[in-house]
Amino acid sequence: RFNMSKQLPLRGKKVVITAGPTRERIDPVRYVSNFSSGKMGYAMAEAAAALGADAVLISGPVGLDKPIGVTVIDVESAAEMLEAVRSQFDDAAIVIKAAAVADYRPKEVYPQKMKKQPGDSTIELERTTDILKTLGTMKTHQILVGFAAETQNAVDYGSGKLESKNLDYIIVNDVTDPDAGFGKDTNVVTLLSKNGTHRPFPAMSKKKLATLLLKTIIKEESEQLN
Ligand code: CTP
Numbered sequence: 470r471f472n473m474s475k476q477l478p479l480r481g482k483k484v485v486i487t488a489g490p491t492r493e494r495i496d497p498v499r500y501v502s503n504f505s506s507g508k509m510g511y512a513m514a515e516a517a518a519a520l521g522a523d524a525v526l527i528s529g530p531v532g533l534d535k536p537i538g539v540t541v542i543d544v545e546s547a548a549e550m551l552e553a554v555r556s557q558f559d560d561a562a563i564v565i566k567a568a569a570v571a572d573y574r575p576k577e578v579y580p581q582k583m584k585k586q587p588g589d590s591t592i593e594l595e596r597t598t599d600i601l602k603t604l605g606t607m608k609t610h611q612i613l614v615g616f617a618a619e620t621q622n623a624v625d626y627g628s629g630k631l632e633s634k635n636l637d638y639i640i641v642n643d644v645t646d647p648d649a650g651f652g653k654d655t656n657v658v659t660l661l662s663k664n665g666t667h668r669p670f671p672a673m674s675k676k677k678l679a680t681l682l683l684k685t686i687i688k689e690e691s692e693q694l695n
């Protein structure tokens with residue numbers, strides 16, 4: 470007999486995913502950003518939808534096609550991403566923060582294009598809000614999943630973020646691995662949980678990995694999700 474809940478374990482569940490970089494404006498023609506392609510977050514959104522979820526993808530500026538069956542909310546800056554994700558948070562079952570949020574933004578946004586001037590060689594920056602940490606303080610029933618991109622001590626830094634941001638899971642990738650990181654179609658990650666479990670995944674396509682990661686989380690959270 471065809472078991473719907475097994476095939477579509479996220480049916481009736483809202484899953485919110487953030488993806489891509491954010492852009493922090495300097496002036497009308499320039500911004501501060503990073504190399505995130507959005508591929509991992511888009512793969513997570515597609516996988517969530519395929520598992521039956523009402524998937525909501527909050528996307529920074531990326532050059533990717535909109536995944537089928539997913540509601541997409543486009544944002545630009547960290548501040549806009551925070552607002553969008555807060556508006557989707559209350560009734561979400563799972564929130565996955567794959568976005569590479571810019572950590573800093575220009576303190577002042579110039580309304581006109583800045584002109585070169587002798588001696589003007591610095592832009593003052595300030596920290597953006599840590600979206601995930603904010604969600605960690607708001608969490609009631611939501612399963613909160615972060616990502617961490619590291620270039621060294623990936624698992625140590627990752628478990629530090631898991632704890633300090635009050636997450637349920639963090640997906641850590643060492644972006645120096647030739648099969649991992651920005652722009653690649655493959656990734657190599659370790660899934661850490663708040664219970665201290667530690668699951669390394671071998672190199673595989675981001676699409677395949679997204680499904681495996683979600684299935685692993687669904688299995689571990691079957692009580693919470695029912
Ligand atoms: N994150 C966020 N808001 C920020 C910065 C990060 O929501 N302003 C989230 C990312 O979406 C990711 C997680 O926090 O899920 C970890 O991001 P990462 O850049 O690895 O960690 P940071 O806490 O920013 O620490 P650092 O960059 O200093 O390593």
Ligand code: CA
Pocket residue numbers: 570571572
């Ligand atoms: Ca960061």
